Every structure is written in structure tokens, then in C-alpha cells.
Amino acid sequence: MTGASAAIPSALGRRSSSGGVLLRAASLALYVLLLLPLAGLTVLAFAQPVEGHVLSALRLASGETLTLLLGVGVLSASVGVGAAWLIAMYRFPLRDILAVLLVAPLALPTYLAAYVAVELTDYFGPLQSALRLIGGYTLRREYWFPDVRTLPGAILVLSLVLYPYAYLAARIMFERQGSTLIQAARLQGCTGLRLFLRIGLPLARPAVIGGGVFALLETLNDIGAVEHLGVQSLSLAIKSVWLNRGNLPGAAQISLLCLVMVVAILMAEHAFRRHAAYAGSSRATAPLTPIRLTGFRAALASLACAAPVIIGFALPAAFLAVEAYRMVLKSGISPAIVHALANSVMLSAGAAAIVAAVGISVALAARLLPDKVTTLAPRIGAIGYAVPGTVLVIALLPVFAVVDNGLEVAGLSLALSGGLAAVLTAYVVRFTGMGIAQAEAGLSRLSRNIDHAARMLGAKANRLAFTVLMPNILPAVGLGALLVFVDAMKELPATLLLRPLNTETLATSLYAHASAGSFEDGAIEGLLLLLIGLIPVSILARARSA
Amino acid sequence: MHSKSLRPAALAAALFCTPAVAQEVNVYTYREPALLKPLLDAFTAETGIKVATIFAKEGLEERIAAEGTRSPADVFMTADFASLERARTMGLTRQVNSEALSRAIPPGYRDAQGHWYGLTYRARVAYVSKARVSETQLTYEDLADPKWKGRFCLRSGKHIYNNLLFAAAIAHMGEAKAEDWIRGLKANLVRKPSGGDREVAKDIASGACDIGFANTYYMGHMLNGAPDQKPWAEAVRVVLPKFRNGGTHVNLSGIAIMKNAPNAANAQKLAEWLVGEKAQALYSKVNYEFPVRAGVPIDPAIAGFGVLTPDTLSFEAILKERTKAADVVDRVGFDGGPGS
Numbered sequence: 001m002t003g004a005s006a007a008i009p010s011a012l013g014r015r016s017s018s019g020g021v022l023l024r025a026a027s028l029a030l031y032v033l034l035l036l037p038l039a040g041l042t043v044l045a046f047a048q049p050v051e052g053h054v055l056s057a058l059r060l061a062s063g064e065t066l067t068l069l070l071g072v073g074v075l076s077a078s079v080g081v082g083a084a085w086l087i088a089m090y091r092f093p094l095r096d097i098l099a100v101l102l103v104a105p106l107a108l109p110t111y112l113a114a115y116v117a118v119e120l121t122d123y124f125g126p127l128q129s130a131l132r133l134i135g136g137y138t139l140r141r142e143y144w145f146p147d148v149r150t151l152p153g154a155i156l157v158l159s160l161v162l163y164p165y166a167y168l169a170a171r172i173m174f175e176r177q178g179s180t181l182i183q184a185a186r187l188q189g190c191t192g193l194r195l196f197l198r199i200g201l202p203l204a205r206p207a208v209i210g211g212g213v214f215a216l217l218e219t220l221n222d223i224g225a226v227e228h229l230g231v232q233s234l235s236l237a238i239k240s241v242w243l244n245r246g247n248l249p250g251a252a253q254i255s256l257l258c259l260v261m262v263v264a265i266l267m268a269e270h271a272f273r274r275h276a277a278y279a280g281s282s283r284a285t286a287p288l289t290p291i292r293l294t295g296f297r298a299a300l301a302s303l304a305c306a307a308p309v310i311i312g313f314a315l316p317a318a319f320l321a322v323e324a325y326r327m328v329l330k331s332g333i334s335p336a337i338v339h340a341l342a343n344s345v346m347l348s349a350g351a352a353a354i355v356a357a358v359g360i361s362v363a364l365a366a367r368l369l370p371d372k373v374t375t376l377a378p379r380i381g382a383i384g385y386a387v388p389g390t391v392l393v394i395a396l397l398p399v400f401a402v403v404d405n406g407l408e409v410a411g412l413s414l415a416l417s418g419g420l421a422a423v424l425t426a427y428v429v430r431f432t433g434m435g436i437a438q439a440e441a442g443l444s445r446l447s448r449n450i451d452h453a454a455r456m457l458g459a460k461a462n463r464l465a466f467t468v469l470m471p472n473i474l475p476a477v478g479l480g481a482l483l484v485f486v487d488a489m490k491e492l493p494a495t496l497l498l499r500p501l502n503t504e505t506l507a508t509s510l511y512a513h514a515s516a517g518s519f520e521d522g523a524i525e526g527l528l529l530l531l532i533g534l535i536p537v538s539i540l541a542r543a544r545s546a
Numbered sequence: 547m548h549s550k551s552l553r554p555a556a557l558a559a560a561l562f563c564t565p566a567v568a569q570e571v572n573v574y575t576y577r578e579p580a581l582l583k584p585l586l587d588a589f590t591a592e593t594g595i596k597v598a599t600i601f602a603k604e605g606l607e608e609r610i611a612a613e614g615t616r617s618p619a620d621v622f623m624t625a626d627f628a629s630l631e632r633a634r635t636m637g638l639t640r641q642v643n644s645e646a647l648s649r650a651i652p653p654g655y656r657d658a659q660g661h662w663y664g665l666t667y668r669a670r671v672a673y674v675s676k677a678r679v680s681e682t683q684l685t686y687e688d689l690a691d692p693k694w695k696g697r698f699c700l701r702s703g704k705h706i707y708n709n710l711l712f713a714a715a716i717a718h719m720g721e722a723k724a725e726d727w728i729r730g731l732k733a734n735l736v737r738k739p740s741g742g743d744r745e746v747a748k749d750i751a752s753g754a755c756d757i758g759f760a761n762t763y764y765m766g767h768m769l770n771g772a773p774d775q776k777p778w779a780e781a782v783r784v785v786l787p788k789f790r791n792g793g794t795h796v797n798l799s800g801i802a803i804m805k806n807a808p809n810a811a812n813a814q815k816l817a818e819w820l821v822g823e824k825a826q827a828l829y830s831k832v833n834y835e836f837p838v839r840a841g842v843p844i845d846p847a848i849a850g851f852g853v854l855t856p857d858t859l860s861f862e863a864i865l866k867e868r869t870k871a872a873d874v875v876d877r878v879g880f881d882g883g884p885g886s
Contacts, residue, residue, distance in 0.1 A: 124752065149741060149745075150738070227740075240709075243628075246868070248608075390604060416562060421561040
């Protein structure tokens with residue numbers, strides 16, 4: 001976008017700023033929400049100087065952490081974009097159901113994926129047992145079998161549950177914005193792999209980066225999977241600095257450094273994206289006409305899309321189903337599980353709704369009322385994602401205490417700490433980046449000409465926002481809300497540490513079993529997490545095909 | 547949900563913590579709910595005192611501190627003595643003088659000032675292959691011997707179980723000798739540290755390794771829990787190692803009553819009930835732990851390991867070396883695995 005055309009909406013925005021109080025207020029509220037834990041974290045980090053062991057912990061963990069991030073980034077993007085391309089461009093057997101199920105692995109918490117992967121692939125698991133039976137082996141050293149408790153194993157396991165971020169983003173790119181370009185290239189005889197490399201990949205770049213960032217942040221935050229699989233991760237180093245060395249400020253220092261790096265990457269990505277004008281025209285884009293594959297090629301496409309679904313979803317689901325069946329036979333379905341399910345759904349739905357509202361308001365404010373405050377707001381949205389979960393919660397605790405002191409002074413016998421509101425607040429802080437990113441992505445697909453036309457006709461910012469733009473970005477925002485729902489269902493650190501007494505969710509209940517050393521006893525909860533996750537996933541898919 | 551019930555007051559009550567609704571005793575715990583539930587249910591059945599719990603893995607001290615005088619926490623139950631001592635040094639605990647507690651718990655297993663009390667202990671022992679290891683007596687120091695090269699397996703050296711074991715080693719041998727020992731252990735590793743304590747048994751059963759450190763209670767769980775884990779435990783024999791100049795490393799689970807406890811009297815009743823004979827036996831039966839109270843029957847699953855001689859090193863002495871233990875683990879690159 002050129003400077004001249006950018007000046008128009010901002011000039012218009014200023015003129016009608018009186019109408020945008022609501023939007024601007026939402027941006028400011030976001031600052032308060034996100035900067036408070038950041039302030040908490042900063043106070044904590046500066047409580048003492050950086051000690052030598054903090055630096056050596058960083059140095060020791062940085063190598064494998066970076067390899068892990070790079071590996072998960074490349075592999076999850078490859079799987080996600082590859083599958084998205086096949087689904088968008090071709091018709092083949094099982095294509096419609098695979099299009100839905102390709103999102104399903106997202107519902108599996110990373111640590112559960114790691115535990116299940118180990119159970120399925122180790123010596124006593126069904127795969128090696130079958131191999132021994134077929135090959136007539138008895139000992140492990142008589143045959144070769146890949147070991148999942150390794151760094152490459154961790155990359156594979158994490159990629160197979162985190163690729164859906166890139167998949168969803170890339171599919172939208174191919175099917176919506178890119179369709180005209182793809183059709184044109186096809187008409188000029190560019191097809192197959194050449195079309196993918198020359199048109200598909202460049203088109204997918206922002207989607208890969210945007211979706212990939214969330215996959216990488218989840219990776220950076222994971223502690224259960226990497227510890228089980230034996231990766232020397234930054235998250236484990238932070239925990240060791242905090243608890244083994246009793247140096248909470250040191251843990252905050254590493255977290256703050258992570259945060260600075262993540263924000264820098266996001267800023268760079270944003271600057272990068274601005275140079276490439278991806279915003280489509282205001283004209284309706286031509287829908288893609290998929291090519292029907294037959295024979296060997298159709299089978300190959302089905303297989304390629306089925307593989308991540310089978311490994312990332314079907315196998316873990318089958319494993320959990322068997323274990324859940326065993327648990328039901330043993331002790332039935334306790335009312336506690338029903339309560340946990342209700343709590344999970346209620347909290348996640350609440351978080352999704354709030355995050356969607358925040359996302360819409362902040363993205364609209366940045367577009368319609370651009371000034372320093374509103375345009376920076378979307379950029380800080382990822383703060384919550386970029387700090388390790390437990391550290392974020394520890395930083396939030398003193399903030400809640402301040403609020404509660406205020407409530408007490410005001411004579412209200414209510415406290416944020418120890419209530420569900422605290423959990424919800426943490427969810428919003430954590431996931432708001434996703435809501436904003438999706439709302440922004442939706443807006444970026446709407447030409448600025450729409451704004452100009454509406455303004456010419458006298459629409460004020462609020463009216464333009466709520467009657468013209470918002471209906472158009474609701475699908476994108478809905479996507480964000482559903483992703484937040486799935487993420488909140490499996491969220492652990494904040495739920496675990498902030499929830500009220502006698503309150504469990506599916507994730508905390510499952511984790512309690514896992515930390516007792518036998519996650520199989522939480523199989524019912526794990527299976528429910530996966531199945532509930534399928535509901536938003538199928539809604540997503542239906543919205544796509546509509 | 548009835549829409550009429552969703553009045554503002556009801557919504558506020560659902561979202562916020564209302565201190566007026568006091569539970570009869572509120573437990574903040576690092577111990578898993580499945581383990582505590584049979585105990586707490588029995589307590590409620592006997593005393594009529596209802597118990598509310600919240601379980602987490604870390605950060606509860608910070609939560610209690612942030613809640614301050616409003617905290618509903620009455621007791622803090624942990625799986626290790628480090629967290630109890632941490633809560634005490636953060637000023638979260640209160641001094642409790644109880645005849646029942648002091649009589650049931652030996653002096654080394656409770657805070658001298660009465661800020662926390664141990665309830666059970668477990669030992670960090672050697673799981674060895676029944677088929678491939680003949681030794682029936684071992685010192686911890688022995689495991690650094692090159693004869694175990696490529697035969698030893700362990701979870702992350704950063705995990706608290708190993709951190710405390712290594713801290714105890716430093717307290718016994720001094721930092722330099724302990725570092726040599728840990729370096730020797732690392733050289734003997736068959737693979738990069740990963741998994742949990744049960745994976746030691748599993749790796750022994752699969753033939754991947756012959757020996758490793760793990761906690762006692764997992765044996766009971768594997769033998770009597772999920773049927774697929776039984777073969778792991780059956781491939782393993784437990785040897786109770788000792789430090790050359792000491793005993794077997796043990797960790798203590800325990801309880802502390804909070805300074806701002808709204809139900810302090812009930813909290814003390816709970817603590818005293820938990821060291822009673824019934825509760826102590828239940829601990830051993832449900833989680834295969836060693837009761838702190840003398841003369842309580844121990845579950846056969848752990849009684850068969852032989853006579854446990856707990857290390858005489860004080861818990862305070864071990865805690866002092868935790869940071870050094872973490873330093874050594876980083877310095878020798880323990881988690882990088884053999885050859886790193």
C-alpha cells in the first residue's frame with residue numbers, strides 16, 4: 001500500500017473519531033489486560049541481577065530448543081500447506097471427510113500426544129509387538145525401529161498435532177484470495193507441481209508464517225511432551241531455574257527474553273507482510289474449480305491427506321478409546337467427569353466469546369481509527385502466547401491481588417483470585433492474539449475501497465465497523481473463536497493454578513492422572529477432549545464448504 | 547440451566563470467589579487427587595468435616611502468597627519436603643504445637659519449630675534387571691562404575707527427584723566428588739535422559755537397559771495398576787542402595803497449616819488424623835509409601851524390598867545443596883546424554 005492511499009482512511013478516521021469511542025476503548029482495555037502481566041513479569045525479572053546459572057541454563061537449552069522449533073516449523077508447515085493444497089485443488093476419494101479431520105489433531109494436548117506416541121511405538125506397544133510376531137524376534141536389538149523418545153521424535157510428535165494451524169491458514173489463502181491467481185495460472189498451462197511451487201507456495205507464505213507462529217509458540221510453551229521425549233528444552237530450564245535453584249526472578253528473566261524475541265519475530269513478520277500486497281480486490285473472487293483425480297494419483301492424494309489424520313488423530317483416538325473402555329469397565333463414568341466436561345466447555349466457550357469480541361474491536365480500531373495506540377494494539381496481542389504458561393500465571397497473581405485489594409476497599413466481598421473469573425482472565429490474556437490475528441486476516445481480505453465508499457456515504461466509524469465490515473469478517477473471527485475454544489479446552493498451566501477449590505476440567509483431571517504416572521487412567525477425559533474438539537472442527541469445515 | 551437463575555448475584559458467585567462461603571477445610575495440594583481422595587473421604591466420614599481441594603504441580607506457594615489474608619487455604623500438602631520448606635521460608639505457614647503430631651512423627655521428619663510435618667516417605671532406589679543383574683547390595687557410588695556403561699537409564703537430571711538425590715550426594719561427598727559421580731553416571735547412560743520413573747522399569751523389561759534409579763511406590767502401582775505395566779515390574783528387582791557413608795535417600799511428603807487459614811482448628815484435626823494408624827496404613831495401601839508413624843503395617847508390595855535404612859542426612863542439609871546439584875547437572879551436561 002502506498003503512503004498516499006494509507007493517508008486517506010486515517011484522515012477520515014480522525015474526522016470521525018468521535019464515533020469510535022467504543023473501538024478505541026477496546027484497544028485501551030487490551031493494553032491494560034496485556035501490560036499488567038507484562039509489568040508483573042518485568043518487576044519479577046528485575047528483582048535481582050541476572051545470575052551466571054541463568055545464562056548457562058539458556059546456553060544449554062538453546063541448541064535443542066532452536067532445533068526443535070526449526071524442525072516443528074518446517075515439518076508442520078510442510079504437512080499443513082501440502083494437505084491444504086491437495087484439499088483446495090483436487091477432488092479425490094475421502095476428500096471431504098479428510099478436509100474436516102485434518103484439523104482434528106489440534107484437539108490433542110501436546111503432552112498427551114507424546115505419552116500416546118511412546119505407548120504406541122515402544123517395545124511393548126502394538127507396533128513393535130506386531131513386528132516381533134511377524135519377524136519372529138524376541139529382543140529389541142534384533143530389529144530396527146524408530147525411537148520416539150528423541151529430538152527427531154519430539155519434532156514429529158509436535159508437528160503432527162500442530163500442523164492444523166498452517167493447514168487452516170493455507171486453505172483459506174488458496175480457496176479465497178488465491179483462487180483468481182491460481183485460475184489464471186492454470187489457464188496459462190501452469191499445473192501440478194509447477195503450479196504449487198510458482199503460485200501456491202508464494203501465496204501460502206503469509207499463512208505459513210501466521211499459522212506457524214502459533215505452532216512455534218505452542219512448542220516453546222510445551223513442557224510435558226519435551227520432558228517425556230528427552231529434549232533439553234527452554235521450558236524445562238525455566239522450571240529448573242525457578243524450583244531447583246529457587247530463582248523465580250531468573251525464570252522471569254528467561255521468559256522475558258523469550259517474549260522479546262517472539263514480539264520481534266512478530267513485528268518483523270508484520271513488516272514483511274505489509275510489503276507484499278495480499279489484500280484482494282473488492283470484487284468477488286472466482287471460486288476454484290477443483291480437478292478430479294483418478295487412479296493412482298487419487299489414491300496417492302487420499303493417502304497423503306490421510307497419513308497425518310491417522311497418525312495425529314485416529315491412532316491416538318483409538319488408543320484412548322481402548323483405555324477409556326477399560327476405565328469404564330473398571331469404575332464407570334463418574335459424575336466428576338461430567339462436571340469436568342461442563343466446566344471445560346463453559347470456560348472455553350466463555351474465553352472464545354470474549355477473545356472474539358476483543359479481536360474484532362481491536363482489529364477494527366486499528367483499521368478505522370489508526371493512530372499510535374490502535375495500530376500497535378494488534379502487535380502486542382501475542383504477548384500472552386509468548387510467555388511460558390506457568391510464568392504468565394505467576395506474573396498475573398500479584399495483579400489479581402491488587403484488583404482484589406481494590407474490591408475489598410470498595411466493600412465488595414468478592415475476589416478475583418480463586419474464582420473462575422481469574423481463569424477466564426488468564427485465558428483471554430493468553431489467547432487474545434489468536435482472535436486478533438484472525439480478525440485482522442479477515443479485514444485484510446476486504447478492500448479499503450469498501451471503507452472509502454461507506455465514508456463517502458457518511459458512515460461514521462462505529463457504523464462502518466458494525467454494519468459494513470463486521471458481518472464480512474465474522475467467518476474469520478468465528479474461525480479464531482473456534483481455535484481458541486479448542487486451545488482453551490486443553491489449556492493447562494493457568495487452569496491448574498488458578499481454578500477454584502473443588503473444580504476440575506477435563507484437562508486438569510487428565511493431567512492429575514498423568515502426573516501420578518499413569519495417564520491411561522485419564523483416558524476417558526482424554527477421549528472426551530478429542531471428541532469435543534471435533535465439534536468446532538466440523539463447524540469450521542462446514543463454514544468452509546458453505 | 548434455568549435462565550432465571552442467572553441473576554447478576556448468581557453470576558458473580560459463579561465467577562468470583564466469595565469468601566463468605568467458607569469450606570470446612572480447604573486443602574491446597576501437590577499430591578495427586580486419586581491418591582488423596584480415599585484418605586480425605588475417610589476423614590470426612592469419620593469427622594463430618596468436609597474437605598475441598600485444589601491440585602497443582604507447582605506455583606501453589608505463589609498463589610497462597612498472592613491471596614494473602616483472603617486465602618481460603620487451610621493446609622498445604624506436598625509430595626516433597628522442598629515445597630514445605632519453601633512455604634515456611636515464604637512466611638506462609640503457621641507454627642503448630644500438637645502433642646499428637648509430635649508423638650507420631652520422629653523428630654527428623656518434621657520442622658523443629660512445628661511449621662510442617664512429614665506424613666510419609668519413599669526411597670529413591672535402584673531398579674535392576676532380574677535377568678541380567680546379580681547384585682543384591684549396591685551403593686549409589688557403585689553406579690558410576692564403568693562396568694555399568696551402556697546399561698544405566700534415568701529420567702531428566704533436572705527433575706526434582708534426581709535434583710534432591712544429587713543434592714544429597716553433594717552433602718555426603720562434597721561438590722567435587724559428587725560431580726565426578728554424576729559424570730560417571732552420565733557416561734554409563736544408555737540413552738539421553740527421558741520419560742519418567744516408570745520408563746526405567748519399562749526400559750529394563752524391554753532390554754534397553756539393566757539398571758536405573760526410581761522411587762519405590764511405582765513398583766506397587768505397576769504391579770497392581772494397569773495390567774499392561776505388570777510385565778515391566780515383573781522384570782525388575784529392587785535393590786535398596788545406600789550412600790557409602792549413609793543410608794538410602796528418602797523424600798518426605800507432608801503437610802503444613804497456613805498462617806491465614808480460615809479453618810485452622812479443622813486443619814489441625816486433619817493433620818492429626820493423617821498421622822493416625824488408619825490413615826497411615828491407608829497411605830501405604832493406596833500409594834505404597836512408608837508411613838512416618840512407627841508400627842504401622844506396610845504394604846507387601848514394598849515391604850518385600852528388604853529393610854530400608856533411611857539416610858541420616860537432615861532434609862535441611864539436602865536443601866542447602868539443591869542449587870549446586872542443578873549447577874553440576876548443567877556443568878556435566880547430564881541431560882545431553884552419553885557422548886554429549
